[in-house]
Amino acid sequence: MLYLLNLGCRSLAASELQLKAVNKCITRGDFMKLSITGGKFFEINADTTIYETLKANGMFLVSPCGGKGTCGKCQVKITSGGAHVKAYGKLTPEEREAGITLACQTSANSDIQIEIPEHSKLVLGGKIAISIFKDTAAYLKSYGTNIDPLAKRVSLVLPLPSIQDNIGDLQRLTHSLNDIAVPDMGITTVGITNTGITNMRFSHEFVSTLMETLREGGFNVTLSYSKTNNSVFDAISVYPTARPNGRYGLAIDIGTTTVVVYLVDLVSGTVIDIGSTYNSQTKFGDDVITRIVHATEGGGLADLRNTVVGDINTIVDVFKVKHTITSREVEAAVISGNTTMSHIFWGLNPASIREDPYIPTVNYYPLWHGSDARLAINPQAAVYTSPSVASYVGGDIVTGILASKMHLSPGIALFMDIGTNAEVAIGNDEWIMTAACSAGPCFEGGGIRFGMRATQGAIESMAIDPITLTPSVSVIGGGVPAGICGSGMIDAIVEFYKHGIINQKGVFNPAKTPLIREGVDGLEFLIYKADNPQRDIVLTTVDMENLIRAKAAIFAGVSLLLREAGLTLDVLEKVYVAGGFGNSLNVEKAVMFGMIPDLPQEKYVFLGNTSIIGAYLALMSDELRKELETIASRMTYIELSVVGGYMDEYMSAMFIPHTDLSKFPSAVAVLGL
Numbered sequence: 001m002l003y004l005l006n007l008g009c010r011s012l013a014a015s016e017l018q019l020k021a022v023n024k025c026i027t028r029g030d031f032m033k034l035s036i037t038g039g040k041f042f043e044i045n046a047d048t049t050i051y052e053t054l055k056a057n058g059m060f061l062v063s064p065c066g067g068k069g070t071c072g073k074c075q076v077k078i079t080s081g082g083a084h085v086k087a088y089g090k091l092t093p094e095e096r097e098a099g100i101t102l103a104c105q106t107s108a109n110s111d112i113q114i115e116i117p118e119h120s121k122l123v124l125g126g127k128i129a130i131s132i133f134k135d136t137a138a139y140l141k142s143y144g145t146n147i148d149p150l151a152k153r154v155s156l157v158l159p160l161p162s163i164q165d166n167i168g169d170l171q172r173l174t175h176s177l178n179d180i181a182v183p184d185m186g187i188t189t190v191g192i193t194n195t196g197i198t199n200m201r202f203s204h205e206f207v208s209t210l211m212e213t214l215r216e217g218g219f220n221v222t223l224s225y226s227k228t229n230n231s232v233f234d235a236i237s238v239y240p241t242a243r244p245n246g247r248y249g250l251a252i253d254i255g256t257t258t259v260v261v262y263l264v265d266l267v268s269g270t271v272i273d274i275g276s277t278y279n280s281q282t283k284f285g286d287d288v289i290t291r292i293v294h295a296t297e298g299g300g301l302a303d304l305r306n307t308v309v310g311d312i313n314t315i316v317d318v319f320k321v322k323h324t325i326t327s328r329e330v331e332a333a334v335i336s337g338n339t340t341m342s343h344i345f346w347g348l349n350p351a352s353i354r355e356d357p358y359i360p361t362v363n364y365y366p367l368w369h370g371s372d373a374r375l376a377i378n379p380q381a382a383v384y385t386s387p388s389v390a391s392y393v394g395g396d397i398v399t400g401i402l403a404s405k406m407h408l409s410p411g412i413a414l415f416m417d418i419g420t421n422a423e424v425a426i427g428n429d430e431w432i433m434t435a436a437c438s439a440g441p442c443f444e445g446g447g448i449r450f451g452m453r454a455t456q457g458a459i460e461s462m463a464i465d466p467i468t469l470t471p472s473v474s475v476i477g478g479g480v481p482a483g484i485c486g487s488g489m490i491d492a493i494v495e496f497y498k499h500g501i502i503n504q505k506g507v508f509n510p511a512k513t514p515l516i517r518e519g520v521d522g523l524e525f526l527i528y529k530a531d532n533p534q535r536d537i538v539l540t541t542v543d544m545e546n547l548i549r550a551k552a553a554i555f556a557g558v559s560l561l562l563r564e565a566g567l568t569l570d571v572l573e574k575v576y577v578a579g580g581f582g583n584s585l586n587v588e589k590a591v592m593f594g595m596i597p598d599l600p601q602e603k604y605v606f607l608g609n610t611s612i613i614g615a616y617l618a619l620m621s622d623e624l625r626k627e628l629e630t631i632a633s634r635m636t637y638i639e640l641s642v643v644g645g646y647m648d649e650y651m652s653a654m655f656i657p658h659t660d661l662s663k664f665p666s667a668v669a670v671l672g673l
């Protein structure tokens with residue numbers, strides 16, 4: 001391989017990463033060269049797939065199945081060289097003929113050159129849902145609660161040491177804490193007595209700077225601290241009172257697909273900045289099950305943890321530079337995520353979450369610290385995690401319910417969080433029942449041949465001409481579509497049904513239009529004709545089946561929860577829709593599809609990302625943090641798969657809109673059924 005390396009050394013001198021690869025090549029002659037059209041190249045060996053090699057070099061492909069060869073999304077085109085292909089999966093004969101292969105199933109057996117199509121590149125960035133509440137401080141106030149953040153502060157004037165008063169610095173501090181009047185919150189609770197704060201713990205790191213800080217401040221200092229549920233206090237930082245420091249906190253939503261972080265001023269409750277990114281764990285698979293498998297079977301828990309903590313720290317580092325904040329000034333954080341995401345964030349093995357009887361390690365998390373979390377904030381910062389209800393109803397749903405206020409009203413409401421999966425809850429100020437629907441990630445593109453998230457290049461809506469039956473599409477960002485996202489899929493399926501292109505079961509009628517053609521997955525409808533036939537955007541028979549299964553799971557979940565509660569749809573006063581998908585969901589179309597209940601539009605309330613606003617509320621108020629725990633304890637989890645009648649509900653919902661048309665009167669009227 002030496003002749004190649006010589007060429008590489010000359011052409012890649014500018015890239016440190018690539019130079020590293022070249023240097024390694026020189027000493028390890030068994031490596032081959034993987035070139036990527038456009039200039040980059042890496043070393044690859046015969047035992048490593050193209051997918052793994054690209055990933056190891058920071059180039060990520062769309063890979064919902066996590067490299068198992070089943071999703072067909074990690075396509076690359078081999079333009080020269082020899083390859084060993086283990087499996088072709090769903091690739092068509094034409095695609096194979098054109099040199100397309102699945103990167104996760106292909107290794108090199110000679111130097112090889114590949115081209116990575118745009119649709120295979122993992123797009124990071126784009127539209128990420130944040131809360132619809134713009135004035136978060138006002139929303140906090142609407143709960144009638146005071147600002148009482150997770151990290152608190154108290155000012156102390158310590159007696160100056162002398163030969164007569166010669167106790168140690170730490171003892172002097174604790175005596176002073178014991179002696180002070182009730183601190184800034186103006187309340188008396190266990191551990192904070194009328195004679196001061198007792199029971200405070202001090203970390204080694206805290207104490208190791210105490211000597212200098214006390215003297216720098218002339219023994220006039222400000223202490224920040226947090227309080228655990230069992231009234232133990234943890235010291236966070238101590239500052240000279242004369243040297244003011246900022247007080248900041250983070251509200252963090254860890255979604256399966258996205259990560260959102262709010263930087264919050266703990267004094268005023270103002271959200272100073274918002275950062276978001278796609279959860280880079282996506283490179284290990286789209287859904288929680290694939291991630292759990294990676295964590296447990298591949299020994300990949302550390303990978304997954306490092307990846308998501310890295311995502312958060314990248315955002316936090318930007319905040320710190322942009323707002324001139326030190327790590328030390330970030331004194332608190334609240335984590336809101338589903339049970340698997342919360343476990344992985346804390347490095348807890350999630351294996352038991354997917355094994356009967358589906359028991360997580362933790363539902364109610366202890367108050368841990370910034371250093372335990374590996375966050376780039378104060379190591380002693382208080383890090384609170386929203387409690388989970390069960391393995392598949394996590395802290396993000398509990399924060400969501402807090403944010404929706406459905407737990408405060410006597411009127412019965414339905415809460416739906418439609419994201420990478422779907423969770424539903426029904427209840428009021430006395431009770432809440434909840435369930436997870438096995439809807440899967442198809443509304444975010446998983447399991448759909450040309451499915452993708454709602455980012456640049458996605459078909460987001462579609463109409464069909466009633467005469468010619470030709471489709472017209474609207475693409476996010478304009479231009480040539482790269483795929484179709486959830487709202488586009490729902491539009492398409494409803495339009496198909498409206499115009500007789502599919503029947504109630506989603507089966508194509510090929511006599512209707514030549515746009516229905518034979519494809520690799522059976523019949524498919526041509527939505528967009530591309531210059532390159534391999535990039536024609538189609539919805540296939542298998543896609544139809546997956547979408548109908550997903551909507552049936554959601555609707556069956558709602559129906560069963562209502563049935564278990566002994567209620568009917570007409571008692572619902574409100575339907576709160578949360579999640580990124582909720583932002584752009586067309587209610588009328590979703591009702592016609594039979595995915596959500598046929599209720600008057602005015603009953604629907606779209607809340608966007610409720611997980612992040614719930615995390616913010618918990619960050620800013622002890623009372624609301626306690627309320628989160630009360631909500632979690634009041635929620636009764638229903639495991640749909642073991643409740644009698646689930647299959648009946650599910651099978652009834654496997655039609656458009658439903659086998660029982662009386663449940664969808666408005667859809668019947670619009671569709672003329």
Ligand code: FES
Pocket residue numbers: 062063064065066067068069070071072073074089102103104105
């Ligand atoms: S087929 Fe390769 S990542 Fe799914």
